[in-house]
Amino acid sequence: MTDPAVALREILGPKGWLSGDDAEPFQRDWLDRYGLQPLGVARPASTAEMAAVVKACRQAGLAVVPQGGNTSLCGGAVAAQPNAVIVSLSRMTAIGEPDQESGSIAVDAGVVLAALHDALEPHGLMFPMHLGAEGSARIGGLIGTNAGGSQAFRYGMMQDLVLGLEVVMPDGAVWDGLRAVQKDNAGYQLRKLFCGSEGTLGIVARAILRLYPTPKQQASALLVMSDFAAAVSFGAFLRGEAGEFLTGLEFFSDVGLALALKHLPDLAYQLESRGDVYLLVELASGSTRVPLDDILASALEWGMEQRLVVDGALANSSAQRARFWRLREEQPEGQRLEGEQLKHDISVPPGAIARFIEAGAKICDNILPGVRINPFGHLGDGNIHYNLSPPEGRSDFNGKAGEFAEALAALATEMGGSFAAEHGLGRAKIAMADRNRAPIERDLMAQLKRAFDPQGTMNPGVLVRVRQ
Amino acid sequence: MTDPAVALREILGPKGWLSGDDAEPFQRDWLDRYGLQPLGVARPASTAEMAAVVKACRQAGLAVVPQGGNTSLCGGAVAAQPNAVIVSLSRMTAIGEPDQESGSIAVDAGVVLAALHDALEPHGLMFPMHLGAEGSARIGGLIGTNAGGSQAFRYGMMQDLVLGLEVVMPDGAVWDGLRAVQKDNAGYQLRKLFCGSEGTLGIVARAILRLYPTPKQQASALLVMSDFAAAVSFGAFLRGEAGEFLTGLEFFSDVGLALALKHLPDLAYQLESRGDVYLLVELASGSTRVPLDDILASALEWGMEQRLVVDGALANSSAQRARFWRLREEQPEGQRLEGEQLKHDISVPPGAIARFIEAGAKICDNILPGVRINPFGHLGDGNIHYNLSPPEGRSDFNGKAGEFAEALAALATEMGGSFAAEHGLGRAKIAMADRNRAPIERDLMAQLKRAFDPQGTMNPGVLVRVRQ
Numbered sequence A, B: 001m002t003d004p005a006v007a008l009r010e011i012l013g014p015k016g017w018l019s020g021d022d023a024e025p026f027q028r029d030w031l032d033r034y035g036l037q038p039l040g041v042a043r044p045a046s047t048a049e050m051a052a053v054v055k056a057c058r059q060a061g062l063a064v065v066p067q068g069g070n071t072s073l074c075g076g077a078v079a080a081q082p083n084a085v086i087v088s089l090s091r092m093t094a095i096g097e098p099d100q101e102s103g104s105i106a107v108d109a110g111v112v113l114a115a116l117h118d119a120l121e122p123h124g125l126m127f128p129m130h131l132g133a134e135g136s137a138r139i140g141g142l143i144g145t146n147a148g149g150s151q152a153f154r155y156g157m158m159q160d161l162v163l164g165l166e167v168v169m170p171d172g173a174v175w176d177g178l179r180a181v182q183k184d185n186a187g188y189q190l191r192k193l194f195c196g197s198e199g200t201l202g203i204v205a206r207a208i209l210r211l212y213p214t215p216k217q218q219a220s221a222l223l224v225m226s227d228f229a230a231a232v233s234f235g236a237f238l239r240g241e242a243g244e245f246l247t248g249l250e251f252f253s254d255v256g257l258a259l260a261l262k263h264l265p266d267l268a269y270q271l272e273s274r275g276d277v278y279l280l281v282e283l284a285s286g287s288t289r290v291p292l293d294d295i296l297a298s299a300l301e302w303g304m305e306q307r308l309v310v311d312g313a314l315a316n317s318s319a320q321r322a323r324f325w326r327l328r329e330e331q332p333e334g335q336r337l338e339g340e341q342l343k344h345d346i347s348v349p350p351g352a353i354a355r356f357i358e359a360g361a362k363i364c365d366n367i368l369p370g371v372r373i374n375p376f377g378h379l380g381d382g383n384i385h386y387n388l389s390p391p392e393g394r395s396d397f398n399g400k401a402g403e404f405a406e407a408l409a410a411l412a413t414e415m416g417g418s419f420a421a422e423h424g425l426g427r428a429k430i431a432m433a434d435r436n437r438a439p440i441e442r443d444l445m446a447q448l449k450r451a452f453d454p455q456g457t458m459n460p461g462v463l464v465r466v467r468q
Helices: A004-012 A020-026 A045-058 A114-125 A138-142 A189-195 A229-244 A254-263 A292-305 A318-329 A332-337 A350-367 A400-412 A432-437 A439-450 B005-011 B020-026 B047-060 B114-125 B139-144 B189-196 B229-244 B255-263 B293-304 B319-329 B331-338 B348-366 B403-415 B429-436 B441-450
Strands: A041-042 A063-068 A085-088 A102-108 A160-168 A174-177 A203-210 A217-225 A245-253 A277-285 A309-314 A344-349 A371-377 A383-389 B040-042 B064-067 B085-088 B104-108 B162-168 B172-176 B203-210 B217-225 B246-253 B277-285 B309-314 B344-349 B373-377 B381-388
Touching: A004 A041, A020 A041, A020 A085, A041 A371, A045 A063, A045 A085, A045 A203, A063 A138, A063 A189, A063 A203, A063 B104, A102 A114, A114 A138, A114 A292, A138 A203, A138 A318, A160 A189, A160 A439, A160 B020, A189 A217, A189 B189, A189 B441, A217 A245, A217 A292, A217 B344, A229 A245, A229 A277, A229 A292, A229 A350, A245 A254, A245 A318, A245 B381, A254 A277, A254 A292, A254 A332, A254 A383, A277 A292, A277 A318, A292 A309, A309 B104, A318 A332, A332 A371, A332 A383, A344 A400, A350 A371, A350 A383, A350 A400, A400 A432, A400 B403, A439 B172, A439 B189, A439 B441, B005 B040, B005 B047, B020 B040, B020 B085, B047 B085, B047 B162, B047 B203, B064 B139, B104 B114, B114 B246, B162 B189, B172 B189, B217 B229, B217 B246, B217 B293, B217 B319, B229 B246, B229 B277, B229 B348, B246 B255, B246 B319, B255 B277, B255 B331, B255 B373, B255 B381, B277 B293, B277 B319, B293 B309, B319 B331, B331 B373, B331 B381, B348 B381, B348 B403, B403 B429
Parallel strands: A041 A085, A063 A085, B040 B085, B064 B085
Antiparallel strands: A102 A203, A160 A174, A160 A203, A217 A277, A217 A309, A245 A277, A245 A371, A344 A383, A371 A383, B104 B203, B162 B172, B162 B203, B217 B277, B217 B309, B246 B277, B246 B373, B344 B381, B373 B381
């Protein structure tokens, strides 16, 4: 039998097959928690090459690990077994011409999200997905993890934005589902099923995505809210009064603001007062005839009258808007620079955010008194990035990481929410899913996995554990 | 062994089990094309009863056929084998209290869509799905068929509006996925998979649905367009200029208008000119500060300058708005009253609608010269209800029904679209799917079916044929 590495190099050519030191940059995950040395990294330049690689791996019984931009926070895109082959999307980066009248575009799975944004800009079109990793994350990975981000409450998650897919199946066969229509009820919604399947059912090679016209005007405001309950009420009010314009409804806490200001000296906070919680509101419109600033100003006025809004400012320039957004966007970085941290990717029904914050604080303070809680995220869909830093004066969590994670997962579950809102399960959260979800749900997922990948070679050990 | 009918009556009580003549109203499908006499009709009043019924049927080896409002146009909700048990959702009609701050509601699967609309009205909330059958169609059936309707391009199809589900599995086990969050990436998106599975993987018992605030104002216009290409261009313009307000973008043809006016004497067409194609445009806003009428009037003006719009009128009252909508809504009825007809549920990329109409006309006229083509539907998502009436003076299609269906399906497929846009496959379109979709796609669906329903008792013969 041929050495599989030799066979793969043959398929891919020297630029397409990396091993030894060349493979090293692909080995570890974003948070440096997972990743064994792979047999090598396959970098196919086409669907046909990708299919040949997968087929060869299947024949040799090698695990296949799809990798997009390698920004997974759950270890879903690196190897956990020896001799795995990482299939990197990094050489499949073609962006098609957008179809203006249909509002869609065909792209290779290796396209970086920010590159897609840039490519669409001159056409007056946008792909409405924005998230912290957009400079690295690739479309295939975003589909595989069913990415959400800050505009998901308005435009949907990846599953809502995918019209068609081309997927290399675990045996190397290619499913061509590259249709360009929203309405296609000819059987099970395979295109949706692959969204969020974390590369365990196949590898997305190409996609047709839904596009929207770029808005012609925006209005942004940074608000100090009296508390989380006020933020929730104000969010509901905005949905009622300006719902069709809402493109951003981000919140962060004073804990996070303080950390960001402490560690990022060029960051500026320019409102007069501080509070427990801040809201970044953004409206956008495709019509120039909408008095967007007035609508936002009126909403603020109402919020102040109701004593929900303590202080606030409308952005009067795109520079000021960028400064507002940076306060929100630097939340993860400020906390990272503070030292050790624990991240939890929670969602609860939006109306329950304040209750979650209150109950979560009690739970966390019981586990480790003084632990600093830094929740930030997306008010519109109830997605809370519930991050912790050790108590002042401590540098660690006294071995309580697992206890925090489980208690918060149980609380989110109890409130009708999720402990894996938008980052997926990867390798990190399989046991948590097994504990927090009913056996029938996990069994259904195992059955699905077995149906699509009976030999279990496609990203094994991610999302669901399957006995072969 | 107990007689299964006796066992089922025992589970359900006399109100919950109908047989003989009492079962007759449930036997045939909407178009009266499908439906054998069932063993009986089970009408469970709760998830537990539904689960007990399904379990008993499984044990007795009886086919289970879920039925919502029985409005399927593809024969998906009636029996095709002797001794099947129809499980009707008609007694599970509870509507929960809407969660205002989260924008969601829990409902039983038997709730009629129009009843949900009515229940939400006093809360200032809406469930944004509208379709012809809303007075009969039930939520469970709408989920099972992944319904679309006239607002799908704006708010999504059923799969985009379902947050959580409770499903009775083919063995009678209950999957409780009643979570109330948009962002839940804890594994495969089972909730999305059940949308459009046509009752072949389980029966939806309850659902948590996404709600939106009711708009505070609307503006509607009926337009005569110069041709289909003009309608497509004008639709694209509206998406750019007023995209966030667009809640309706319906088209119909002069063939359909003539039939409706001929057969429905109380119908009134009040514009001065007629044309080949008409567009019904509707804008809505949650803000009272948006000059919605002005925005629509300006768009019309632009359309007239560009010679896309030939004539048009803005609705100046809700009565006039209703009259405009009736012209569109009576399209199916007008055609039905004309006599024999053929229905095709097509979607193509919205920008390709005019090309489809043109190419479709040539194809149809070749098959049966003079055949009358009556396309109407949803411009925003490219969904064309492409209906045919026999040539003037004929009362039938000369045995060409299959030829029309196959030729139009092939054309839609070739253009990147679907031959089963929003009505599903049911029993009617399985062979068509087998011909127009790649074997790998049909095989994946069969594998899915086998994984969830290994004994093949759940709505057998619908969506995909599986060799047991």
